[in-house]
Ligand code: SF4
């Protein structure tokens with residue numbers, strides 16, 4: 199089910215591995231590592247900019263993935279990644 203992104207959640211910028219280059223992380227990032235473009239308030243610092251990886255722009259918040267809070271989202275995203283790896 200589609201939902202609005204929770205402002206300040208940031209789970210999808212920490213939990214998954216990202217294989218595309220991110221400014222400051224030329225080889226992407228491993229699972230569980232905070233993206234360097236995630237601000238301390240958990241906002242994307244390159245939102246809307248062309249350098250933002252497509253995988254980030256294409257991700258749309260779903261209740262199944264984002265859960266009811268960022269801790270639940272980290273758990274769900276991690277599980278999803280392990281299941282699909
Ligand atoms: S996990 Fe979902 S709610 Fe949290 S920041 Fe990402 S898209 Fe938004």
Ligand code: SF4
Nearest residue numbers: 211233235236242254
């Ligand atoms: S580039 Fe932005 S949206 Fe993508 S993982 Fe990093 S902080 Fe999140």
